[in-house]
Structures are given as structure tokens and as C-alpha cells.
Amino acid sequence: MATYLFRRLLALLPVMLVVVTVVFLLIHLIPGDPVAVILGPEANAQQIEDARRELGLDRPLHEQLLRFYARLLRGDLGRSYFLDRPVTQALWERAEPTLVLMAAALFVAVLIGVPSGIVAGAYQGSWWDRGLMTLALLGVCVPGFWLSLNFIYLFSVRLGWLPVAGYASVFQDPVAAARYMLLPAVSLGFNQSALIARIARSCMIEVLRQDYIRTARAKGLAERSVIFLHAFRNALVPVVTVIGITTAILIGGAVVTEIVFNIPGLGRLIISAILRRDYPVVQGVVLLTAAAYMLINLMVDVVYAHIDPRIRYA
Amino acid sequence: MSHRKTAWAILTLTVLALCLTASVPDAAAQKKGGVLKVGNLGEPPTLDAHWTTATITEVLAQHIYEGLYSLDARSQPIPMLAEGMPAVSKDGLTYTFKLRQGIKFHNGKEMTSADVVASLNRWGAQSTYGKTLYARVAEVRAVDKYTVEMKLKEKTAIVLISLAIPNNAAAIYPKEIVDKFKPAEKATEWVGTGPFKLVEWKPDRHIKMARFDDYQPRKEAASGYGGRKIAYVNELLWIPVPDAATRVAQIETGELDFADDLDLNAYERLKNSPGVQAIVAKPYYWLVAVFNKKEGLMTNQKLRQAWQAALDMEPIMKNVAGGHRELYRMDSSLAFVENAPWHTKLQGLPWNEHDRDKAKRLLREAGYKGEPIRFMTTQEYKWMYDFALLSKQQLEDAGFTIDLQVVDWATLVKRRNNSKEYDVFTTGMGNFYDPTHHIYLGPNWPGWTDDEELNRLLAELAREGDYKKRFMLWEQVTRTFYDRVPVARYGDLFGLRAMRGYVKGFDATLMRPRFHNVWLDK
Numbered sequence: 001m002a003t004y005l006f007r008r009l010l011a012l013l014p015v016m017l018v019v020v021t022v023v024f025l026l027i028h029l030i031p032g033d034p035v036a037v038i039l040g041p042e043a044n045a046q047q048i049e050d051a052r053r054e055l056g057l058d059r060p061l062h063e064q065l066l067r068f069y070a071r072l073l074r075g076d077l078g079r080s081y082f083l084d085r086p087v088t089q090a091l092w093e094r095a096e097p098t099l100v101l102m103a104a105a106l107f108v109a110v111l112i113g114v115p116s117g118i119v120a121g122a123y124q125g126s127w128w129d130r131g132l133m134t135l136a137l138l139g140v141c142v143p144g145f146w147l148s149l150n151f152i153y154l155f156s157v158r159l160g161w162l163p164v165a166g167y168a169s170v171f172q173d174p175v176a177a178a179r180y181m182l183l184p185a186v187s188l189g190f191n192q193s194a195l196i197a198r199i200a201r202s203c204m205i206e207v208l209r210q211d212y213i214r215t216a217r218a219k220g221l222a223e224r225s226v227i228f229l230h231a232f233r234n235a236l237v238p239v240v241t242v243i244g245i246t247t248a249i250l251i252g253g254a255v256v257t258e259i260v261f262n263i264p265g266l267g268r269l270i271i272s273a274i275l276r277r278d279y280p281v282v283q284g285v286v287l288l289t290a291a292a293y294m295l296i297n298l299m300v301d302v303v304y305a306h307i308d309p310r311i312r313y314a
Numbered sequence: 315m316s317h318r319k320t321a322w323a324i325l326t327l328t329v330l331a332l333c334l335t336a337s338v339p340d341a342a343a344q345k346k347g348g349v350l351k352v353g354n355l356g357e358p359p360t361l362d363a364h365w366t367t368a369t370i371t372e373v374l375a376q377h378i379y380e381g382l383y384s385l386d387a388r389s390q391p392i393p394m395l396a397e398g399m400p401a402v403s404k405d406g407l408t409y410t411f412k413l414r415q416g417i418k419f420h421n422g423k424e425m426t427s428a429d430v431v432a433s434l435n436r437w438g439a440q441s442t443y444g445k446t447l448y449a450r451v452a453e454v455r456a457v458d459k460y461t462v463e464m465k466l467k468e469k470t471a472i473v474l475i476s477l478a479i480p481n482n483a484a485a486i487y488p489k490e491i492v493d494k495f496k497p498a499e500k501a502t503e504w505v506g507t508g509p510f511k512l513v514e515w516k517p518d519r520h521i522k523m524a525r526f527d528d529y530q531p532r533k534e535a536a537s538g539y540g541g542r543k544i545a546y547v548n549e550l551l552w553i554p555v556p557d558a559a560t561r562v563a564q565i566e567t568g569e570l571d572f573a574d575d576l577d578l579n580a581y582e583r584l585k586n587s588p589g590v591q592a593i594v595a596k597p598y599y600w601l602v603a604v605f606n607k608k609e610g611l612m613t614n615q616k617l618r619q620a621w622q623a624a625l626d627m628e629p630i631m632k633n634v635a636g637g638h639r640e641l642y643r644m645d646s647s648l649a650f651v652e653n654a655p656w657h658t659k660l661q662g663l664p665w666n667e668h669d670r671d672k673a674k675r676l677l678r679e680a681g682y683k684g685e686p687i688r689f690m691t692t693q694e695y696k697w698m699y700d701f702a703l704l705s706k707q708q709l710e711d712a713g714f715t716i717d718l719q720v721v722d723w724a725t726l727v728k729r730r731n732n733s734k735e736y737d738v739f740t741t742g743m744g745n746f747y748d749p750t751h752h753i754y755l756g757p758n759w760p761g762w763t764d765d766e767e768l769n770r771l772l773a774e775l776a777r778e779g780d781y782k783k784r785f786m787l788w789e790q791v792t793r794t795f796y797d798r799v800p801v802a803r804y805g806d807l808f809g810l811r812a813m814r815g816y817v818k819g820f821d822a823t824l825m826r827p828r829f830h831n832v833w834l835d836k
Contacts, residue, residue, distance in 0.1 A: 030725070031721070031724075031725040031728055031729060032722065032724035032725040032728050033724060033727060033728035033731075034724070036724070036727035036728050036731065037359065037723070037724050037727060038359040038360065038365075038366060038368075038500075039359075039365070039366050039367065039368075040359070040366040040367030040368035040369075040371070040482070041367060041368070041727070041741060042367035042442050042481075042482070042753050042759070043366070043367060043442060044442065044753075044758040044759050045731050045758070045760075046758070047440075047442070047445075048731060050498050051498065053498075054498045054499065082357065082359050082360075083357075083517045084360070084500065084502045085517075090517070093516075093517075094518065149559060152560070152563050153563070156563060156567055157563050157566050157567060160567065163567070163569055164560060164563040164564045164567050164569055165555065165557075165560045165563070165564060165569070166553075166569065167519070259556055259557050260557050260559075260560060261560070262553075262554075262555050262556070262557065262560055264516075264517075264518035264519045268518055268556070269518065271556075272356065272357065272518075272556070275694070275722060275723065275724060276359070276724060277724045
């Protein structure tokens with residue numbers, strides 16, 4: 001297992017190299033100029049040229065790329081043009097809100113998705129099944145931002161139960177953090193719970209048709225034992241894959257949620273960085289996101305082995 | 315008879331007393347304390363006032379910094395860090411500024427002429443308006459600890475107004491900071507003399523400013539951006555809220571005390587929201603289509619005139635303003651009504667003619683064969699996209715072929731500097747406090763207006779010191795503008811702000827918000 005993990009981690013390096021190179025080229029090749037944005041609408045061409053020189057943006061692209069690689073080898077992601085601080089510091093400051101949001105949304109998604117899928121699968125064709133799957137269909141169809149805005153209007157503006165937007169650190173004020181995080185977590189998690197519920201239902205139905213389930217029932221086991229002891233664990237492997245994918249999707253999905261609920265996380269950072277062409281920040285966030293995707297996939301593979309004893313890694 | 319005189323005198327005095335009582339805010343009502351939470355649309359690119367013309371930087375920085383002069387309610391220069399108006403030599407080439415004494419920077423140091431000289435030289439090397447003034451400046455030097463002298467190469471009328479404008483302002487920094495950050499380098503230490511000092515800047519979370527207890531307000535009454543400034547609130551907390559709908563919801567629930575740059579479509583909702591006061595911000599921008607006059611189709615003046623003749627501005631403005639008549643204004647003057655000294659009332663200008671026949675005739679005279687005109691806009695500012703889209707329809711009805719290119723703002727501001735990449739682009743023009751500051755009339759700004767007659771008039775305007783003569787020259791500039799059509803001027807669009815009812819003392823007539831003299835009554 002240790003060798004397997006080492007090999008997988010080693011394989012991250014070439015992938016990361018490709019990712020950073022592609023992102024560097026893409027962000028530099030699309031039109032747009034950070035300097036023109038920094039200097040404001042009334043700056044003239046001469047001022048823009050002077051500032052470009054100051055930031056090293058007048059150098060040939062290949063030279064900028066080589067400098068970027070050299071910095072990367074030293075663990076330096078560069079300095080944000082707008083935030084007046086190193087990119088690593090900017091990423092560090094925004095990691096907590098995004099991680100908390102992702103964890104909370106994943107919790108909501110699993111809490112709603114897995115039981116719904118199990119119940120719908122176990123009672124296929126029943127009113128439970130139809131009702132839950134209709135909800136799941138809604139969850140897939142309804143855009144996250146629309147749900148967010150409606151939640152804000154209902155629970156914050158009309159009822160005044162929860163704050164509209166903002167963020168409090170879970171380590172400093174857990175109660176305030178929970179109040180701020182509830183609506184974003186539910187609106188982000190609800191979409192994903194629908195996907196988990198549908199997969200869990202299909203897997204459950206498939207497992208319940210297996211011979212060993214028929215055997216278990218024939219032995220006279222209670223239906224609850226059949227479902228939870230025999231069917232559930234076997235239905236879980238594909239569900240874990242979906243939860244892994246969901247976690248990765250949440251990194252992207254958090255962007256819109258962070259904007260609407262004004263959460264100062266990585267999603268908001270990358271949006272403002274793209275809009276202002278803050279190249280070092282865009283590269284930093286993409287690098288971090290790519291690493292997170294790959295690590296999540298690795299974690300899913302490791303979890304497989306724990307759920308299903310038949311899976312072994314050489 | 316004498317009784318009657320006495321009665322008149324008493325009556326007059328009573329009326330005067332009543333007027334004074336009504337105009338001066340009740341001193342007892344003003345309260346110190348509290349935190350004012352202001353929601354704005356995002357992060358400033360910097361808080362270095364010398365460095366950028368970005369509006370958001372202007373708004374934030376003007377609470378931290380001050381210049382030698384500021385602007386009163388009529389947009390006229392009034393002293394701020396200078397003791398009074400400067401002494402000007404007879405030949406008009408030497409300005410002597412006496413500084414106020416005992417003014418402290420936020421770091422505790424006293425402001426002296428060394429700080430002022432260093433700051434002005436940095437501003438003159440980096441700021442848009444500073445560069446314009448410094449092209450005419452021979453030297454700025456410290457005469458003594460509290461006196462600064464500016465020697466000019468040639469006589470000019472723009473010294474005071476340049477030092478007073480709040481955008482890309484001639485802010486006074488401590489000399490140590492000027493020495494540390496050369497002009498082309500953004501300052502990352504922000505120390506001024508203003509009523510608020512910067513406490514903390516946490517990007518995407520907040521910018522926190524606290525009352526500067528050693529601030530010494532001027533004696534004169536508050537007027538415009540200047541006069542007596544008092545920080546009543548303990549803290550100003552600027553919270554970046556990029557989503558406009560969220561800002562609206564937060565002002566409704568009271569999570570924000572003040573929200574800036576709101577979507578005009580929220581006007582009705584805010585007006586009817588209890589505890590909320592909707593504020594129409596006048597002026598905001600006049601909408602403008604800027605023509606590329608360096609190369610391409612729009613170098614043809616007839617074509618530009620045809621564009622101007624074809625447009626029916628009112629429906630465009632109404633639509634952009636969300637259908638609310640109170641959120642836009644139809645006006646042809648190049649200076650806003652609020653900028654009274656330079657607002658013109660010329661009749662018979664070829665503005666808002668919506669004369670399709672004239673447009674077609676001009677198109678024929680221009681030799682236009684239906685070549686696509688690249689019209690660049692952005693959806694990042696909805697009003698820009700809206701007026702570009704509506705213009706496209708009207709222009710195509712008149713015979714133009716419009717290739718509407720929708721890009722993001724960062725792309726637009728880059729491409730507009732390259733004459734090969736577009737024919738027309740959208741933007742907004744804010745308030746220019748002096749006729750010589752109208753960037754679209756000069757050759758150094760995208761669109762590159764380089765008209766002999768306009769250049770001559772503007773050069774004369776920069777030299778002439780007499781207001782009446784300057785105003786006549788400005789009227790000539792306006793007439794020439796409508797003949798040459800360097801840009802197409804649409805109507806004035808207003809902005810939308812909102813504040814909670816307990817926010818008191820806010821001057822809603824200011825183009826950009828200021829929170830000195832504002833208190834919380836709760």
C-alpha cells in the first residue's frame with residue numbers, strides 16, 4: 001500500500017507540470033491586461049506601458065514562463081498584482097472558508113443523498129421512491145445560484161432567521177460560523193445530494209437483486225438486517241466514488257456560492273483574479289485545485305480497499 | 315415709521331435665525347460611536363491615491379488622505395492642508411502655499427513642507443492629472459518648514475483645480491513613504507492626515523478604518539468634499555460584496571448600514587423597503603461610445619456624425635435606467651449640471667436628433683458601403699452592454715452594420731489601447747472638474763482625439779486665467795465637439811445607493827460617498 005501511495009504521489013508531478021504550463025499559457029494568451037485594470041479607466045497608454053515594465057509583463061512569454069518555473073521550484077508562487085502579498089499567503093488566508101464550506105456542503109449532500117437513495121432503492125416503485133426521486137430530479141435541475149437567492153429571500157429577508165451573507169471563522173465563533181454557513185451549505189449540498197441519491201438508489205436496486213440477498217432473505221433475516229448488513233455495504237463502493245467526485249465538483253461549485261453568500265474563499269479569489277487578470281493568483285488557485293482533485297481521487301481509491309476487502313493494491 | 319423699521323428688522327432677524335437653525339444640523343443630535351458597515355462592489359486595486367484613477371480607490375483613499383486643496387459644493391477649490399489660497403506672483407508663474415501647522419500624520423509625525431514637496435513630485439510623476447500639471451511645472455521646493463513654492467514654466471489656470479480633485483489625487487504622504495515607494499511602484503503603506511486611519515486590510519473580507527483622534531478639522535463649515543470634517547463613527551468597515559443582489563438583501567436586513575453601486579432595477583424594491591432610504595447618486599456617468607480616430611472606419615468624421623444623428627437617446631437611457639425617469643437625465647453639456655461652473659446650456663447642438671434621413675445622407679457622403687463596425691462592450695457593467703445593444707438596433711435601422719463584440723472588462727481596457735482591434739467602445743465619463751481634464755478630448759487616451767481646433771482651444775483654456783473667458787472657450791470646445799464627434803455622448807445615468815434610516819448626516823449630493831460628518835442614530 002505504501003509503495004502504491006508513493007507511486008501515485010510521484011505521478012502527480014508530471015500532471016501538475018502540464019496543468020501549470022497549460023494554465024500559464026491560457027491565462028497569458030487570452031486578451032486582457034492587469035495593468036490597465038489596476039491603473040483605472042483614465043490611465044493613458046504610456047502609464048500602462050511603464051507599469052507593465054515594472055511588473056515584468058513586457059518580457060517575452062517564454063521568458064516569463066521560465067521565470068515562473070524557476071520560482072515554482074523554490075516553492076514560490078509569485079506575488080499578487082492586486083493584493084500586495086505573496087500568492088501562497090493569499091491562498092492560505094482563503095483556504096479555511098472554502099474547506100469549511102465544502103465540508104459542510106458534503107455533509108448535507110451525504111446526509112440527504114445516501115439515506116434517500118437507500119430508502120428509494122429498498123422500496124423501489126413505492127410512493128417513497130417516487131417522492132424522493134422527484135426531489136432528486138429537482139435537485140439536479142435547479143441551478144445553485146437560484147436556490148441560493150431564494151433561500152436568502154425567504155430565510156434572511158422575509159423571516160430574518162439567518163444572515164444574508166458573510167463569514168465567521170469556525171475556530172473563533174462556532175455559533176456565528178454555523179449561522180453564516182447553514183444556507184450556503186444547504187444550497188450547495190442540495191444539488192449534490194440529488195446525484196448521490198440517484199446513484200445510491202441504482203446501486204441498491206442492483207445489489208438487492210443479487211443471489212446472496214435472496215439467500216439472506218430465505219434464511220429468514222429481518223428486512224432491516226438484509227438492507228443494512230448485507231446490501232448497504234456492497235452498494236457503497238460506487239457511492240463512495242460519487243462522493244469523491246462530488247467533493248471535487250464542490251470545489252468548482254463553491255465559486256458561485258461564495259460569490260452569492262460573500263464567503264471570502266478560494267472561489268471568490270479565482271473569480272476576481274480572472275476578471276482582473278491577476279496571473280500569479282489564477283495560477284496558484286488552479287495549481288491548488290488540481291492537486292486537491294488528484295488527492296481526492298487517491299483518497300477514494302484508498303477508501304475502496306477499506307470498504308471492499310476484495311480490492312487490494314500492489 | 316421707526317416702529318415699522320423696527321418691526322421689519324425684528325421680522326428679518328427672526329427669519330434669518332429660523333433659516334440658520336434649519337440649515338445647521340442639531341449639534342445635540344450628532345452622536346459619536348459605533349461601526350458603520352459599508353458594502354461596496356469589491357476590492358480596490360490599491361489604496362495608493364497617486365497610482366490609479368479607479369473610483370473605488372478614490373472613495374476609500376479620500377477617507378485616509380488629504381491634499382493641499384479640496385472641492386466645495388460647487389466643485390471649486392478650497393484649502394484643506396494649505397492654510398488658505400496661495401499667493402500668486404504677478405507674472406502668474408510662482409505659487410506660494412502656506413501649510414497648516416500642527417497637522418499630524420496617522421503615524422504621529424507632523425506634516426511639513428518636506429512631506430508636501432516629496433508627495434507632489436511623486437504625484438506629478440505618476441498621476442494622470444499630476445502629469446498634466448507637471449508638464450507645466452519647473453520646480454516645487456520647500457521655502458521653510460511650513461511654506462512650499464511651485465514655479466511654473468508657463469502660466470496656467472489648472473494649478474489649484476489639479477491639486478484639489480479627489481480622483482488620482484495629490485494626496486500628501488509622509489516623506490518616508492514617498493522615499494520608500496518610487497512613483498512607478500504601488501505604495502503598500504498607507505499613512506495620511508485624514509479623519510480616518512487605516513487599521514486593517516483583509517482582502518475579500520474588509521477594510522477597517524478607525525477614527526484618527528489627533529485629526530484637526532478645519533474651522534470652515536463642511537462643503538462638498540472639504541471644510542470641517544468630523545469622524546463621528548468609531549470605525550468604518552468597508553465590506554466587499556461583489557454580488558449586487560446580496561448587497562440589496564443585506565441593506566434590507568440591516569447587515570449593512572450603507573450599500574453603494576446597487577442595481578438600478580432594485581430602485582422600487584428599496585424605496586418600499588421599511589427602514590431603508592434609497593439614494594439616487596447624481597451624477598454618476600454620462601454614457602459614451604468612443605470612436606477610434608487613429609485608424610479604421612471611424613476616422614471618417616461623416617461616419618461619426620451619422621452615428622450621432624441616428625441615435626434616439628431617450629429610449630436608450632430609459633431602458634438602461636430600468637425604466638425609471640428619476641434615474642437618468644437628458645443633457646448635452648459635456649459637464650454635469652452639478653458641476654455648475656462648467657455646465658453649458660447651448661441650443662441647437664446636433665445631439666439626440668434621431669434623424670434617420672440625415673444619418674443616411676451622412677453615410678452616403680462618407681462613402682460607407684456597409685462594412686462591419688467593431689463595437690466593443692462588456693457585460694461586466696450591465697449599463698454598458700444595454701446601451702450598446704440598443705444603439706446597435708437603432709444604428710442598423712439607419713444603415714450601419716454593427717459587429718457587437720462583447721468581452722470582459724479586462725479585455726476591453728487592454729484592447730482599447732490598440733488601434734487595430736476596434737472601431738468603437740463603450741464606457742462612462744465621470745465628473746471632470748476642469749475643461750482641460752476631459753480625457754476624451756486629447757490625444758493620449760484611447761480613441762486618440764487629435765483635432766487641431768480642439769487642441770488649440772484646450773491649450774488656450776489651460777493658459778487663460780479669467781473664468782469668463784475660459785467659459786467662452788469651453789462653449790467653443792462644446793460646439794467643436796459636436797461637429798467633430800470624437801465620441802458620441804448619450805445621456806446622464808445616475809447611480810443607486812441605499813442606507814438605513816439611522817445613518818444621519820450623509821451628504822447625498824456628493825458624487826462619491828464620504829463618511830466624515832456621518833453618525834449613527836440608534
